[in-house]
Amino acid sequence: MKKLIVITSGKGGVGKTTSAINLGAAVNHFGRNVLVVDGNLTTPNVGIHLGSPEVPVSLNHVLSEKADLSEAIYEHESGIKILPSSLSINELKKINPEKMKSLRKDFRKISRYVIIDSAAGLGDEAISVIKMADELILVTNPEMPAITDALKTIKLAEQLKKPVLGVIMTKVKNNNIEMQPETVKEMLEVPILGMIPEDIDIQKSLSLKDAVVHTHPRSKPARAYKEIAAKIVGVDYDSDQDKEKLMEMILKKLGLKS
Secondary structure, three states, X not given: OOEXXXXXXXXXXXXXXXXXXXXXXXXXXXXXXXXXXXXXXXXXXXXXXXXXXXXXXXXXXXXXXXXXXXXXXXXXXXXXXXXXXXXXXXXHHOOOHHHHHHXXXXXXXXXXXXXXXXXXXXXXXXXXXXXXXXEEEEEEOOOHHHHHHHHHHHHHHHHOOOOEEEXXXXXXXXXXXXXXHHHHHHHHOOOEEEXXXXXXHHHHHHHOOOOHHHHOOOOHHHHHHHHHHHXXXXXXXXXXXXXXXXXXXXXXXXXOOO
16 A cells, blocks of 8 residues: 655654655665655755755756656665755745645655655644645654644644654653653654664764665664664564674774774
């Protein structure tokens, strides 16, 4: 069954785009056809994260009817299909976010799994993308302001009759100060799909302009994203078997391996 999954959040800076890209990479890792769409038209970052900050034809051109959808889709070297948005302010002025819903059927024709990175917050732009979703995945941090905003997003999803698949908690430090998973689950009343540790390998992947699933495939965050993707596509995945070997960890600590 084809799925259109919107990655959203109640606030910015929680790791939404990083999660969208890495979920796409992880779904692709399991051999599934996937399209990652930058639905954040105001402040697009998918192209930046994947080393293509500006492309000749973007989603903006499609929405303004200057190009066909097929012209705006690019294939990453990993095999993921990417639909970037434009960084141009001039292009932004020419489009109406509400037109996004007209592409829903076309997205489904391109890939079995479509992952759309939405704008942060609950403004018109974010809502127009949320309305497209078969399912929503929320990204949040284990701190009260982020959880409160996530709760608002869940309430909006209920009003729009959009099912929430669950929550990804990012930047997890595993200390006694941050909110614990049990508390978050009780507050939000939706499943926690996974917990992504705060890890320098994510920063390294951003520097390398690629998904951590590609740059550091056996790292803790990469394996956490694979665990979530395995649930989405319905495959078995043993994270423990995918761990870094002891020698790899030693070389990494010595700076002899990236």
